[in-house]
Amino acid sequence: MEVSFTAAEIAAIVQAKGTRGATTDVVRRVSALAESGPGDLAFLGNQKYKADVAGARASVILLPADFPGEPAPGQLFLLVDNPSVALARVCARIERDLWPRPAPGIHPSASVASDARVAPSATIGPLCVIESGAVIHERVHLQAQVFVGRNAVIGEDSWLMPGAIIATECHLGRRVQLQPGVVIGSDGFGYEFGGGRHVKVPQVGTVVIGDDVEIGANSTVDRARFSRTSIGEGTKIDNLVQVGHNVSIGRHCLLCAQVGISGSTKLGDYVVLGGQAGVAGHITIGNGVKAGGRAGLNADLAAGSVVNGNPAIPMMLERRITILTQRLPELFKRVGALEEQLAGAEKSSS
């Protein structure tokens, strides 16, 4: 990923509010402050790393406008409103080179049903499978080895990475990004117990995914038992996340890696779930709820709740209880001491 920008080009890309120092180096890499050297672009995206700026050898550093320090000789500070956003602008430029827009057309090794509809501007990569009745809209990119099942629909400008699988009848919105190995529309986990065995409940619903949704590698979204499992516009889902059947996820949520959402649960908009959190089935999580990593949500939560722990409780309470729990050895001692004192007191008083 060798790149090549002059300091002036970087300043223009990030729309720098001001500068300190100067450099004649050409920027060839983006790197972390502590590991940076000449020819690198570094940035202060997290105050945690403020102390690293002094020692950073990067030729150009993106910093908040109010940053106090001074650059080293031959080093340029670019002052911006938000160094992370500024870096994103630079990376967006690099991104174009990394993933150039592919040429439209269907790779000869792909297997496309005669009655599937593929827009002329779409790119169907090698060894993809598109089943009967599927619809691939304009500028969609199926990178390679992607599966699109019967009557499935892929919205404009969506990008499905290698090995993504979209089962029968599922619908993806526009600009949806699926990382490699994502499975959309696997059967929900539903059985009725009878005669000593689990009898499968047919899962004949579908999955409907809104515009601008992104889903991480090897995550799975089950089709509904009937009607639909839905993921709202703008929601972002990390790797290895499980979304059960008939779940409804609102708009602009963030689900971190390895989260699991059990069947028929409803998440509102702007919900944030930390990594490995789990949500029980048939409950409702209000708008803007935030849950810490590994939290276990097992009951309805009002909009705006901030919770942690398993079972999840308000985060402040959970912190306090965690501390007190670690003081249990002391508490047992104190209670033992009280018991002795009282026993002594009783003896002496008798």
Next chain:
Amino acid sequence: MEVSFTAAEIAAIVQAKGTRGATTDVVRRVSALAESGPGDLAFLGNQKYKADVAGARASVILLPADFPGEPAPGQLFLLVDNPSVALARVCARIERDLWPRPAPGIHPSASVASDARVAPSATIGPLCVIESGAVIHERVHLQAQVFVGRNAVIGEDSWLMPGAIIATECHLGRRVQLQPGVVIGSDGFGYEFGGGRHVKVPQVGTVVIGDDVEIGANSTVDRARFSRTSIGEGTKIDNLVQVGHNVSIGRHCLLCAQVGISGSTKLGDYVVLGGQAGVAGHITIGNGVKAGGRAGLNADLAAGSVVNGNPAIPMMLERRITILTQRLPELFKRVGALEEQLAGAEKSSS
């Protein structure tokens, strides 16, 4: 998934015990009570939603025989023993249209070893790979992009969905269903530490899966170090579940999403593990054990145990302890008060 049934057809399919009201609408969709409208079929599968019946706009509603309410005008109540089972019957009818039985034969894009045995009634979909010595029995359906390794055996009527991977020498029973991305027969995680590095212990066993087993999307089952990893008849496994090497799972178990079973552990029959539960290695879980979601099972459990928490303890005890733990702030206060009282008492008595 547009369907079309008359009220009379639905009544016949579900074997209604009785009816209230009537409708002339044609049923075109299955939907949840709260979201239902004219032309919909709804059902009361969970008492949690009883209140939704009154407001439901569905043309036909499946209800338990003892349901007290009355239908709205132009609405039909169908009274049945078990509305969930009744709905399943309707869905089974819809299912036939969704996944029609594919025509037998081998897709020209599939790569099948010359010495693999594929039954004439089997369907090998596009871009599947079948290695040397593999055996595909009658009416098996490999949907697309499925991999079947050397000498692997797939039993009659099994259905392997896109991207499923069966490694060398693994055996699947009859009517096995593998959702997309399932991996059967990956190497077990076994190393001996020596000379400052982890030396791989060859994993030369296999995986044997019984009849009527279903495994969810992107779940993984490791091959045994030697002998076999086994999953008993009728067991159902959800998405993103990990089954370690040399694990033995009994018959008719239910493993919910993201469960992990460590190596060499034995599960009896009819074991139920909630989502994200974890089971330690080299332990034995008795028949009919039930563990809640996120439970951590780290020791043998007698048949019939019902446990929760991490480490898992009897569920009733775990609930009590969870409540008491949340009362720790109060308990610390009470102990503090006792200490003051006693200090005061001592002073006054001296």
Next chain:
Amino acid sequence: MEVSFTAAEIAAIVQAKGTRGATTDVVRRVSALAESGPGDLAFLGNQKYKADVAGARASVILLPADFPGEPAPGQLFLLVDNPSVALARVCARIERDLWPRPAPGIHPSASVASDARVAPSATIGPLCVIESGAVIHERVHLQAQVFVGRNAVIGEDSWLMPGAIIATECHLGRRVQLQPGVVIGSDGFGYEFGGGRHVKVPQVGTVVIGDDVEIGANSTVDRARFSRTSIGEGTKIDNLVQVGHNVSIGRHCLLCAQVGISGSTKLGDYVVLGGQAGVAGHITIGNGVKAGGRAGLNADLAAGSVVNGNPAIPMMLERRITILTQRLPELFKRVGALEEQLAGAEKSSS
């Protein structure tokens, strides 16, 4: 996996230090002590199973040199330094037959870009995709349906199993083994919130994997936001593990199944994380840290720390607290009793 060894051949393979008893049986299977029968090779790898030796019917049993018992008639004990290592030697022999070295060459069904470089001794299996600029070094084996993205590099003697996916620009070292469905180089989970939506932060870094690394089925490793996500030489990762963007994992670590490592966290060398453990983002875990299964690591840990629980604390303390927590019902009773006693004392003293 039928094999055939004479007792003498086994003795030679395991470099037996001594023998007790004798057998004329041919060894055809490796099996567990308790399930073993004539023609089987068994071993005592875990003292937990010592009691099983007496009843074992195996023809040959691998035992530690100091094992006290005597073999049954027609049974041979082979005394070795480490029965597990000895068994590994036998399994390594079996392994050769199970996975014979494939013939070099590119399968006609593979899709290989004209400007990709594939070494003559490499094996590219059926339906693999190799994109432009990718480099496949000597003796690499891409088994089937593997994807190697633009400019990616696969080191000498690496083995990528079916469905493994290596995204653009990622680098694998030598002798790397990827189990089926592994995803290397998926986008990191990074967004900036603005205008009521999550704006993607381009993930333009890469993934660099050292020599002798193994990664389990369906595990995912995200590419860096910039610079690199790295996994050190000799580290072994189990199934369904998530490694976030910009994570740095040291050498010779063991990450058990379903572990999750959040973004920008650093693990030292020889770190061991139990199954389903989770590590927060932007923290540093020292060399040789050991964490139990399901542990939640949310702060820096000094080298050599041994922790458990969530949040993770020193293992000994965590055990004690777990026991005391389960005694909370008793503690509440004791405090209640003290309160009554004191109330009584006060009354009587007034």
